[in-house]
Amino acid sequence: MKSLKIVFALLVGVLAAGCYNDFDTPGPRKLYTDDDMTQLGLQQVSIKTVKGWFTDAFGGISGTGTNNNGWENTKTLKFGDLTPDESQFISLKGRPDAADKYIKGKVISSDRQGNIYKSLYIYDGTAAIELKLYNGLYLDYLLDLDKMESQWVYVRLDGLYLGNYRMMLSIGGAPSDGINTAGTHKYYANSNLDNPRVAKLNVFPGEYVKLEASDILEVNSSNYTTALGEDQLGRLVRFNGVKIRYAGIPNQDDVTNPPMLNGTFENPYPTWIVTDWGSPRYGAWYRWAYNVNNVRLYGSVLMCYNETETNTANPGVYGIRTSGYSQFAMKPIPKDGAVGNVLGIYGVYGQKWDQAQFQISASRIEDLDFKPEDLLTEAQIERMTPASSYEPPVKNGGDDYTGE
Incomplete structure (x- = not known):
């Protein structure tokens, strides 16, 4: 708990450094770097490694894609210790050693034309992953496929959830359940970080970067x-x-x-x-x-x-x-x-x-x-x-x- 408080204090400091310096003449928004992650005491891990944690925990992704038969069939991996309230999520497995880890990837999707909704896909050269966030992401994260311009995104893993929906892995908030418009109960392995302020405690915009042909x-x-x-x-x-x-x-x-x-x-x-x-x-x-x-x-x-x-x-x-x-x-x-x-x-x-x-x-x-x-x-x-x-x-x- 003490180490978590230290990380949170450092995070507040780094975030404060990126705040607007004057109400009338705001400064440029903070773009994060590897040095900022080091200052937070975080170490980079590849997206491929993170996705491997899920397959190691649940024996692969095949057979894990259902979400309508209760929590026991809804597979979720939490980055961090499980709380007592999370015992209801029978399939949930903690990964405490992710407390000091982050992933970094280039933006490879855009929601500007509305076909991709509340999701941001990033790629780091080893693998790609979906981040379940909020609407209007194109305003915060750059992708220009005509000019092949993108942006780095940093994701602090601690407290987030690696979930599976129909075998498609994504990183987001806590598991959620609800009733769809047909009256069917659905169980979701993770949820969107709908509030941008909450999302920005874990997801940080990085510097602009060229999208290479190999991406x-x-x-x-x-x-x-x-x-x-x-x-x-x-x-x-x-x-x-x-x-x-x-x-x-x-x-x-x-x-x-x-x-x-x-x-x-x-x-x-x-x-x-x-x-x-x-x-x-x-x-x-x-x-x-x-x-x-x-x-x-x-x-x-x-x-x-x-x-x-x-x-x-x-x-x-x-x-x-x-x-x-x-x-x-x-x-x-x-x-x-x-x-x-x-x-x-x-x-x-x-x-x-x-x-x-x-x-x-x-x-x-x-x-x-x-x-x-x-x-x-x-x-x-x-x-x-x-x-x-x-x-x-x-x-x-x-x-x-x-x-x-």
Whole structure:
């Protein structure tokens, strides 16, 4: 406890040094450095090492992705000692030796266009991780992909939680539970640090830095089977020369063209998806996501390197995930068979590795790089969209879908 008080006192001192020096003429905000972390008595540890702590504690990430069957199945690793109140979190395991550790990584995501929400992804050359924070992160943390400019971020680990949601690891606040809009009880392995002032006790903006070519993982048809795996989750990945393939619905030009299958299901991809009903409900839609009359639903469009693959858990098939709250939700998607480049955060969604959906979340519409002539026209969209898709199901009691 004494050492914790000393660290907190040092932290207050470092924070005070970065405060505005005059109310009328504020000085520049504090940008932290390695020396500041040394002053706090902290030692750097790699993101790869931190993620390894989770897999060591729980035997890997496969099988840890459920959050609807109680705390015993909701896997969380706390950085620090467990309190008596945390005995309810049966799967929670403490990591006291993280008390004097920090991670440091470059910003590789942005929430400016609304597709990535309350999350900041950072990369340190060994691995990437999601930080569950607050809205408007682009105002505090720089990412300019046109100029390849980024910023260092420091994360003091003590007191935070390394959690798992559908096998995607993130660092955030304490575990939380709640009822979703379908009335289903959900248990979350960690929570967002929604208050920026609270977040800034652990997460510090660092100096500006160039985003190097090596900070973006380049994938193509010749290396996707070897380049992507568990270690690349959370990384910024560019898929070069990847093909859009609809599943369960016909080609826009040739209705006799057989669609790509998605596992054993002929789910209508591209689609908007209603997830707040327990089991997903699908509707055919030909825009990146659904935003009509204030009903916002996320969308998923398949892209592939291997058109013969029928299982989205296998290499070669990936879902481009787009929020109904993104600025490009209602933009038209590419035609079936269009080839382009997609840049985004590589993620996973599922409870077990061999049953997962691998997903890409783009920060910007510019990162969904397809030729203008390869995008669907309004006439094609109108012709192919079923009438029922213009009237999505509304839950009993309201229509407050979150798109999450």
